[in-house]
Amino acid sequence: MIPVNEPLLNGNELKYVSECVKTGWISSAGKFITEFEENWAAYCGMKHGIAVCNGTIALELAVEALGFPRESEIILPSFTIISCAQAITKSGCVPVVVDCEPDTWCMDVSQVEKAITAKTKAIMPVHIYGHPVDMDPIMGLAEKHGLIIIEDAAEVHGAEYKGKKCGGIGHVSCFSFFANKIIATGEGGMVLTDDEMLAEKLRSYRNLCFQDKQRFLHEEIGHNYRFTNVQAAIGLAQLERIEETVERKRAMARKYTSGLRELPIRLPVERPWAKNVYWMYGLVIDEKIGLDAKELAKRLRTAGVETRPFFLGIHEQPVFKKMGFFKDVSLPVTERIARQGLYLPSGQAITDEQIDYVIEQVRRELLRGT
Numbered sequence: 001m002i003p004v005n006e007p008l009l010n011g012n013e014l015k016y017v018s019e020c021v022k023t024g025w026i027s028s029a030g031k032f033i034t035e036f037e038e039n040w041a042a043y044c045g046m047k048h049g050i051a052v053c054n055g056t057i058a059l060e061l062a063v064e065a066l067g068f069p070r071e072s073e074i075i076l077p078s079f080t081i082i083s084c085a086q087a088i089t090k091s092g093c094v095p096v097v098v099d100c101e102p103d104t105w106c107m108d109v110s111q112v113e114k115a116i117t118a119k120t121k122a123i124m125p126v127h128i129y130g131h132p133v134d135m136d137p138i139m140g141l142a143e144k145h146g147l148i149i150i151e152d153a154a155e156v157h158g159a160e161y162k163g164k165k166c167g168g169i170g171h172v173s174c175f176s177f178f179a180n181k182i183i184a185t186g187e188g189g190m191v192l193t194d195d196e197m198l199a200e201k202l203r204s205y206r207n208l209c210f211q212d213k214q215r216f217l218h219e220e221i222g223h224n225y226r227f228t229n230v231q232a233a234i235g236l237a238q239l240e241r242i243e244e245t246v247e248r249k250r251a252m253a254r255k256y257t258s259g260l261r262e263l264p265i266r267l268p269v270e271r272p273w274a275k276n277v278y279w280m281y282g283l284v285i286d287e288k289i290g291l292d293a294k295e296l297a298k299r300l301r302t303a304g305v306e307t308r309p310f311f312l313g314i315h316e317q318p319v320f321k322k323m324g325f326f327k328d329v330s331l332p333v334t335e336r337i338a339r340q341g342l343y344l345p346s347g348q349a350i351t352d353e354q355i356d357y358v359i360e361q362v363r364r365e366l367l368r369g370t
């Protein structure tokens with residue numbers, strides 16, 4: 001089976017992890033954590049980095065620390081992972097969803113202003129599968145309506161919008177370093193911001209609101225959302241070769257794109273202002289051929305190719321329906337690509353021969369049709 005993702009740990013990972021083991025710095029203090037936070041923040045063009053245990057928590061911590069009043073509305077794309085919406089509901093806020101674009105699969109920014117009400121406090125753009133959201137209109141709306149922008153950059157490490165790194169544009173940005181990400185630490189995440197006071201609050205909430213002056217005196221309820229020195233050691237080693245990794249991802253995408261041309265499928269795009277890192281190489285099958293992503297995935301699995309379906313939109317999630325959200329919401333692009341889209345093996349360890357094999361199998365199945 002060609003796995004949908006396989007991490008590549010062939011740099012200084014083992015050396016740095018061994019250093020943690022030899023020195024005993026295996027927990028949430030140690031030099032690699034600070035170094036990783038500082039280097040990742042600097043790479044993305046932000047001042048402060050607060051490493052946490054995963055990307056879901058990075059989002060939850062960011063929304064919590066921003067301290068919006070209950071019932072505040074936060075606008076996000078429906079086409080994203082549940083982590084984004086649950087970060088909003090767990091803080092007592094209301095998720096308001098918009099549709100995505102049919103080609104970049106990112107939030108359709110032309111729909112955002114219509115969704116703004118007197119209760120709106122923030123917008124959460126989510127860069128999808130390696131391609132940036134069109135951020136200028138979002139930042140314009142933030143300025144015009146006094147809103148906070150929480151960028152979810154989990155899927156776009158190294159991607160750029162008009163020459164700026166994704167995750168370095170909004171007021172706060174969140175990352176995941178799960179094993180399938182471009183920088184992979186196993187589990188892990190980070191929040192970035194330029195706002196010093198917010199950074200302090202994030203650090204405090206991450207670590208049970210212990211206080212410097214009197215450690216076991218607590219003014220607020222915090223969490224244990226800590227990241228470890230061992231994870232940071234892996235992250236730093238990965239960060240040392242991020243440019244190489246991004247180039248490999250882009251080469252992988254070029255190979256897929258040239259092999260999958262002229263089929264009844266939509267392939268990833270790259271807007272003129274974007275640097276797409278093709279975190280996962282997705283495709284959307286034309287409905288006209290009567291084949292959906294579930295069936296294609298089943299056939300590819302039989303041929304030894306693992307895939308993943310696209311996200312099911314937030315507005316279609318039973319859990320949110322039960323909570324009373326999204327009663328009359330219908331978002332045609334999100335609903336269609338959720339059923340017609342999947343992504344192909346895209347991990348860093350994939351070989352050119354494996355990509356050729358995947359292309360051959362996809363071509364065969366699509367030409368065979370239903």
Ligand SMILES: Cc1ncc(COP(=O)(O)O)c(C=O)c1O
Pocket residue numbers: 054055056057080081083084126152154155175176177178188189
């Ligand atoms: C856009 C996005 N945000 C957040 C997350 C959550 O990250 P984690 O799996 O580290 O909790 C993911 C995970 O893949 C993601 O794709």
